[in-house]
Amino acid sequence: TETLASVDIRSLVEACATTISAHADELTTLDQAIGDADHGYNMKRGFDALLADVDTLAAKPLPDALKAAGTKLVMTVGGASGPLFGTFLMALGKELPADADRATFAAAFGKAVDAVAARGKSEKGQKTMLDVFYPVRDALVSGTSDAEIAALADQAAEATVPLKAIRGRASFLGDRSIGHMDPGSRSSALLVRAVAETLGA
Numbered sequence: 460t461e462t463l464a465s466v467d468i469r470s471l472v473e474a475c476a477t478t479i480s481a482h483a484d485e486l487t488t489l490d491q492a493i494g495d496a497d498h499g500y501n502m503k504r505g506f507d508a509l510l511a512d513v514d515t516l517a518a519k520p521l522p523d524a525l526k527a528a529g530t531k532l533v534m535t536v537g538g539a540s541g542p543l544f545g546t547f548l549m550a551l552g553k554e555l556p557a558d559a560d561r562a563t564f565a566a567a568f569g570k571a572v573d574a575v576a577a578r579g580k581s582e583k584g585q586k587t588m589l590d591v592f593y594p595v596r597d598a599l600v601s602g603t604s605d606a607e608i609a610a611l612a613d614q615a616a617e618a619t620v621p622l623k624a625i626r627g628r629a630s631f632l633g634d635r636s637i638g639h640m641d642p643g644s645r646s647s648a649l650l651v652r653a654v655a656e657t658l659g660a
């Protein structure tokens with residue numbers, strides 16, 4: 460796509476909600492190992508709420524739809540992940556020009572990731588969703604294809620396994636957080652793949 464103005468918001472919401480639903484148990488199991496076993500539930504609750512609102516979201520221009528979706532996630536997702544994914548979508552909506560193309564999308568995505576880092580007082584390497592978001596940002600900036608970005612996001616989530624958690628609940632475990640995949644990184648990779656596959660379809 461040369462411009463993102465024609466993006467099918469309904470398909471994006473449906474694809475994201477479907478993958479979160481299909482992987483909710485897996486996400487909860489990951490969170491059971493190094494958190495409080497609610498990540499799948501939290502994410503499903505949030506994306507089911509977006510799905511329930513899909514008509515309203517699809518009627519908006521993309522930047523407004525992103526802002527509304529982010530606000531909805533903040534309101535409906537309990538836990539750390541709601542405000543963080545919500546901040547991401549709200550910031551992306553704020554930064555994205557109405558006539559966004561690949562390059563302006565990459566720049567807006569980068570600012571949205573920085574907004575998550577500011578909100579979470581976190582940075583790359585701390586075993587959080589940022590460990591997926593930042594490599595995806597870098598790939599977007601360098602013009603990597605959607606299919607490659609989806610694969611790279613999966614690899615980035617895998618790469619959180621040997622990390623020690625420095626932020627979020629998993630950090631309470633110290634060294635015992637090592638050897639498990641970060642749940643928020645896994646959900647981020649699932650969402651990146653869903654979006655990449657929808658845009659590429």
Ligand code: ADP
Nearest residue numbers: 498501538539540579581587588626627642643
């Ligand atoms: P909670 O930990 O409150 O139960 P979730 O289980 O839904 O919330 O989400 C946990 C995920 O949130 C983690 O796996 C991690 O990816 C992400 N996370 C937690 N704290 C931060 C932070 N400060 N910065 C970035 N991401 C974070």
Ligand code: MG
Nearest residue numbers: 494495497498
């Ligand atoms: Mg949790």
Ligand code: MG
Nearest residue numbers: 495497538539
């Ligand atoms: Mg929780």
